[in-house]
Amino acid sequence: MSEPTAFLLAMLAIYTLPWLLWRAAGQRSWLPLVVVQIVGGVLAGPAVLGAVFPDAHGALFTPGVLGALGGIASWAVMLFVFVAGLELDLPDAWANRRDTATTAGLALIVPLLIGAATAALVMRDSVWMGVGAARWQFLLGVGLACAVTALPILLLFLERLGILRSPLGQRILRYASLDDLIVWALLAVILVDAEMLGRQAEFATLFALATIAARRLFARANERDRIPLALMWLLVVALGADWAGLHYMVGAFLAGSVLDSDWFGIPVIDEWRDRILTLLMPVFFLSTGLRTRWEMGGMDVIGVALALLAAIVVGKRFGVLLAARILGWAKGEARLIGWLLQTKALIMIIFANIMLDRGVISPTAFTALLLAAVLSTMLAMPMAQRAIAARDADKG
Template sequence: MGTSEIFLIALTIILAVPWLAWRLLDRDDHAPLVVVQIVGGILLGPGVLGAVYPAYYAFVFNPQVIGALNGVAWWAVSLFVFIAGVELDLADAWGNARETLVTASCALLTPLVLGALAAAGLLTMSGWLGAKGTWRQGVAGIGMACAVTALPILVLLMEKLGIFRTPLGQRMLRYASMDDVAIWGVLALILLDWQRIGRQGLFLAGFALAAWALRRLMVRVREDDRWHIALIWLAAVGFAADWSGLHFMVGAFLAGAVLDAHWFEQGRRDAFRHFLLLAVMPVFFLSTGLRTHWGESSGGQLGGLGLPAVIGAALLLLVASVAGKLAGVHLAGRILGWQKGEAGVIGWMLQTKALIMIIFVNVLLDKQIITPEAFTALLLMAVMSTMLTMPIVRPRLRRLASAES
């Protein structure tokens, strides 16, 4: 068979298997489709399908097909991160500055500290720190991965719970939006390369000047033209960020963050995000699954790690992430005088991981700051974190509604 035919076989598997499993299991309350797609990517990766059916895995996911899938995945995740940047409502957060700043700070710093402590423990053992990563980069990266809130998944879950347009839902969006800015800022600091500091300074200066010019242009053109200009802008900024030694996903977020959401009609933004989740993001999830690793190093030797070690690390990081987020949000609730029950709902919603955290740790893996084993542990943590959210939040929301009535 030719590469195009094998590529379409792989694409059929990517689109069909997770969706069929999701429909047959009928457990949307526990595992939204996006979570099943991520798990599907892990199962179709080298650690499961590649181990059980190595010949079939090598045939379908050969280097040419993986190269084509990676191209789709790079563009898909760039678009997704870009639209997340566009939808950040910093003006609303600024209008409720004290509440937002207190909550976002507590919700970010506490899991960051606990995650960093867990990472420091893991990194005392070999097999977790990447070939090009320093101890500080590994601790900061894994710690921040524990602190991330997946804003797009948060929106999806709030829609399912019927609280997206409520005051409580809008508050959670503000908190998560502020943390999103911090997350990408910390990532840029982690990736700061002193050998390429000139390039990175040139990129930031050029980006600021280009963003100023672009904003002046966008208010003068029609919305249809804005979409075309925005995509050109995204590709250019992604290239420039990657060239500077940061990462194209950092560039994608910055490209969206400097644009105003009201320049793009909300219905079209929602449709665009849903299209990405339906049509192209499953390819990113599969390409992420192809990078999972259960303990065998690239040199073909076991580095003392394996499935028990990876799962143990995932559980450790899950405890640090969830406990840290809940403790931080409860602290904010005490400071701000929230009513009983609010902190529990908000804390469990904000500990949702999945997409943004997976994107974040993909960057860490790309830059060899963490190993494939550490990446796999973080990926499992993200899946477990997200699957906990709905079954725990639903009864808490009911109790909160009863208390209010």
């Protein structure tokens, strides 16, 4: 089989099989297409398809095909993370700073601590930690992965529930946005390399100066020029972050977070996110699946994934419940918000990819985090629907 043929067959499988499965499942609200695509990527990886049909798997996913898919996946996730950064609304968070800081802080700190403690208890074997990683990096990284919320998936769920543009929906977005900003900042701390501190300090200084210039440029540019300028800005910052020893995805998020969404418009950003999810991200999901390995952890991977899932659910819900008690929320809001903030898929998987690339976690730990992310996201929608039904019944 020639490499172009193998590449086209791989692309056909990527875009066809998950969609058919999703349609066959009736497009369930608790099973968004992105989750089916992630699971499909796992099934197509060496853990399942490669184990059952090793010859066919090797013939389809040749080194050349994997290289081509990897390039598309890297560009897809850079664009996706950049848009996630654009979706941060820091001025709105500042205007409601007491509510936002209290809720986002507790919704971050509690699952982070519980996740790190869980990792310390169930991931004692060296098979879980990346080669050369310090223990504090590993524990903090796993804790942060348990605390992150997938803002783009949260937007999708809020839209399906009909509360995206409501005051409650905007509050939830504020909490998730601030949490994600802090998580990405702490990830940069984890990735700091003592041997590259000079470069990283230089990058931080240059990025601050470049941000001032970029904001002036975007403010003055006309609408037609802002999109190509945004792509140039994204690539420059990603290259700078990678040069400094940080991951290029950290640079992509930073590049988006310092720009104002008003310069592009919410409808345009929504369209970008939808197009990236439809056209490019399925390739990233397959690439993620191809990195999923079970052989080193066996059934322990599932046990650790379930332990991490428990830490995620308990941590987010307890953190939000504490915020509700402090701030005096209406009855039922803590339950609804606590479940919606469980949306982990995509951002948690991207986060785990970065830690795997930088040697903070092992492939086995990556697999456990991926499973926990998928399960958490699948729980979010049905439990949120129950919370809304219970709240409406109380009001009635």
